[in-house]
Amino acid sequence: MDRPDNAGTLTMDLTFKQVDVFSAEPFRGNPLAVIVGADGLPDVQMEQIANWTNLSETTFLLRPTHPDADYRVRIFTPQTELPFAGHPTLGSAFVWQSLGGTPKSDAIIQECGAGLVPVCRQAERLSFAAPPRRRSGPVGQDDLTHAFTALRLAPDDILDAQWADNGPGWMVLRLRSCGDVLAVQPDWQMLKGQRVGIVGAWDPVRDGTNAQFEVRAFVGDGQGWEDPVTGSLNAGIAQWLIESGVAPAQYVASQGAALGRAGRVFVEKVDDDIWIGGDVVTRIAGTITV
Structure with a gap:
């Protein structure tokens, strides 16, 4: 929701999740911050937020631009943006699905800087298909x-x-x-x-x-x-x-x-x-x- 703050600046409240990826033991995996509905955020604000969370990566979920994709993600470290990263892919897909996302096909299709990445549920875990090496x-x-x-x-x-x-x-x-x-x-x-x-x-x-x-x-x-x-x-x-x-x-x-x-x-x-x-x-x- 957009609203003015005390200084008259327009602010937004966005859904925020922090997930632990690649471990079933509490607080012993790799944490990831996920911000949902980030289409209105400019690049500089995404960079500032990722620097502020100070996690290895922070992701921003957006509406897809590719017709086959279920969502689009942008992935930032505290210093730079990445075209692809693994634990942000699993964490982002998990958050998207947990908030009611339903894939268009048998797999969740993530759109990112590296292209389209399929994510599937295998047994109780999510898995992504390794993308081609550059x-x-x-x-x-x-x-x-x-x-x-x-x-x-x-x-x-x-x-x-x-x-x-x-x-x-x-x-x-x-x-x-x-x-x-x-x-x-x-x-x-x-x-x-x-x-x-x-x-x-x-x-x-x-x-x-x-x-x-x-x-x-x-x-x-x-x-x-x-x-x-x-x-x-x-x-x-x-x-x-x-x-x-x-x-x-x-x-x-x-x-x-x-x-x-x-x-x-x-x-x-x-x-x-x-x-x-x-x-x-x-x-x-x-x-x-x-």
Whole structure:
């Protein structure tokens, strides 16, 4: 509802949800702020709100412009807008559906900067179809050297490296083990401007069987930070590892342990699509005045 504030400025009250994505354990996933009915907000206000929430991403739900889409989403970090991101996709679809949204087809179709992304309910979880990579293939030696130096790794620590960029710009290094992944302590100054993911296999005897891979995501924006659970990165990793035969067609990735989180990403290849799924739970519901 539009109304003037005490200074005579027109304000709006919009539906606001904060959801926890990729974990069934309370407050141990990746939080996402979702603002509904944001068609009247200018870009600068979306940027200000995303900077203010200070979460890894804030999304704004709008009316679709593509005839096949159910809704349109814009995805902002505190510093920039992204064409696609994974936990914002699942969280936005969950909020849209929880508010009575009914898809036009068997799948929810999200419109975003990367195009149309299908989201389906598989068992009790929502899953999105991994979008095509904008950049894939081996990492050049200069980029690789910069990345492993910034992560304080030696060349022998890395089994393989690939680009897995589906929007945010991910480079991925495959390490020998879950323990090696958890031991990494990045040099944030050297990592500036890069987005680097690392992945290592769990050992069933040493690490357990609740997951098959450990993942971490390092973002060199601003002062640098580690993302708790990252759908876009896991999508790119899944495409790479399944195609190369390193991972089976169905597996679970763990992410966030280094930050005290308990993220679980459920990966499944069905025909030509790779689906990235996880739990989503609403933790805050109300309105935001803009």
